[in-house]
Amino acid sequence: MTTPHTLLIVEDEILPAMSLKSGLEDAGYWVMDLTSRPEEAMVAALDRKPDLALVNIKLHGRNDGIALAVELKTLGVPVLFISGQPSRAIAARSVAVGSLAKPYSVDDMVLAVAYLLARLDGDASQALPRDLEVFDEDLPEVA
Template sequence: MTAAQNSNTTETLMIVEDEALVATVLRDELQDAGYKVLNLTDRNAEALEVARAEKPNLALVNIRLAGRDDGIKLSEHLKALGIPVLLISGQVSRASSAKTVAIASMPKPYDAAEMVLAVAHLLARLNGDGSLPRPAQLEVFDEGGFDLAPAA
């Protein structure tokens, strides 16, 4: 049983990804782990509308989105709304440079099970629990503007 399934409350996630198959597989894995996943989107405007209405606990955002939309710009807006962001991208250096607008990054390609562990780790840390191990591929940022330190 995963950390999400052990929880008494369902954490809500938002996935913003321009590759439909990748988004669908990720959504299914996260739902199987017990998370509520909002409607998938691949555009900044739609993602912001969903974020404002639903207030997800965590947004998983690809850097390159549909059209000319940019996940880092979206992350700036999500941070302003108080929504932490996990950046997902094959552009590792660009993701690392976004430390002020995201709480972590995960490089593509990633294993779906590893992503579920990364989400569980980040949500636990956001809730003051530092006991879950950090997946090897997950880069956690300190400057994201959210307290990721485990409870004292």
């Protein structure tokens, strides 16, 4: 039995975040933490490094999602921006592996997460999901 990939969700809209958590867990991922605060996200990431962090750009607290992504990147945690602000996500492309614009469905997110984790694991065989913008040039190229 393989260990499921671990995810960290940082989202300040609680109902969509809970739905996202449930859908990702139903798909076989382990959501190690769900928080709306960057400070709590960093504590969780330091405690157990997630395979991928899903980070909303607009957050409450001392930092926004872009500042959090910078901190997570220093820990080696890849970030997928989830945002209704695609222009800000593109402007911050150097600190994230990609972006999925709101509104998205849970199914869209499951496909995006599966794609990015496969790419991070070196598998470039999956087709790019609709609405996912990939930023990280270090990810293996699609054949």
